[in-house]
Ligand SMILES: CC(C)=CCC/C(C)=C/CC/C(C)=C/CC/C(C)=C/[C@@H]1[C@@H](COP(=O)(O)OP(=O)(O)O)[C@]1(C)CC/C=C(\C)CC/C=C(\C)CCC=C(C)C
């Protein structure tokens with residue numbers, strides 16, 4: 001029987017939005033960019049100097065049609081990546097086997113272990129292959145990933161599950177209040193207790209969790225995306241965040257010389273790649289719910305409109321459009337590949353497996369001649385089985401021993 005994921009969230013105060021931190025990278029240090037405010041608008045992608053020191057600025061500052069200067073979603077999200085990397089840098093590389101602290105809640109250890117068992121059941125129920133992959137991780141990391149998985153799944157179910165039509169922005173606010181309580185060691189229920197324990201044992205930051213809830217808010221208020229910039233932000237919220245939550249659990253190999261932010265960047269890229277793939281796979285299903293995640297400007301440039309999507313017409317225009325979308329998703333997978341090797345030994349195999357398997361969905365869309373309206377692209381069992389030893393072989397490649405991996 002499926003494990004129930006939803007229950008009433010207690011009414012509490014409304015809390016704030018995303019709290020993006022604006023920062024620039026100076027050497028390896030992160031600074032609040034408010035002190036660069038005056039000069040920020042003049043910077044472009046590349047580098048510039050301040051006080052004789054070279055600043056690397058990944059920014060793509062663009063002008064709006066009204067002539068206003070604004071930051072791209074990529075820049076905003078990259079700032080979160082830098083912040084996450086800076087927060088955990090020391091803890092992550094100090095030791096491969098993390099020292100597990102005492103549980104944060106009073107009560108007995110049996111209850112906590114029962115809470116993790118429930119997380120393991122949910123995970124096994126909803127994501128079988130992924131669950132098998134986690135069995136290769138160390139027991140502490142494995143149960144922490146289960147706890148995070150369950151929180152993500154419950155969050156997604158709020159807007160995507162059977163009770164989605166009853167979910168209001170206020171319910172999401174209450175869910176966010178509960179999240180704050182989890183991080184403050186005041187879990188509301190058993191599954192929250194497992195997460196509370198996890199976040200007290202691993203250097204996990206609350207921001208990606210808050211941002212995922214923001215993604216759910218976006219899903220409530222928005223069913224069209226004007227351009228890729230808007231879609232990128234959505235993908236970060238609902239999936240890039242998962243990458244950022246997972247790295248502190250999976251750990252970076254102590255022997256890796258890659259900059260921490262480059263590993264976080266790869267994790268973000270894997271989340272974005274997965275979500276783009278998910279969107280391309282589910283075009284028909286989403287359209288039946290009145291949703292079109294594909295960038296409107298790119299559809300128009302291809303001579304397509306929502307109407308073509310609702311009619312489910314597989315035309316040459318559609319095939320050309322889809323080829324470009326698939327190509328973009330593959331680029332994010334390529335970006336992600338660079339970081340997997342830098343993860344701690346036991347974490348590499350499940351991540352490789354999930355990367356290779358999710359990327360194969362793109363091959364299946366091609367094999368379906370781009371009919372993602374009425375045919376669901378899926379990876380067959382034999383193909384899944386072949387992928388697992390390939391993922392294992394890839395996971396044996398050791399991390400880079402020199403600082404060669406570019407963070408950008
Ligand atoms: C090993 C591994 C994959 C760990 C991640 C475990 C984890 C915490 C997963 C949570 C996933 C989840 C439930 C997210 C909620 C939002 C959501 C549903 C996102 C979509 C997932 C796919 O789900 P599904 O196919 O079931 O979709 P439907 O709900 O049926 O439509 C997403 C497409 C996002 C998934 C994103 C990831 C798994 C991020 C992967 C990145 C990492 C694990 C970082 C790895 C590190 C490096 C350095 C590359």
Ligand SMILES: [Mn+2]
Nearest residue numbers: 278279282286
């Ligand atoms: Mn989906």
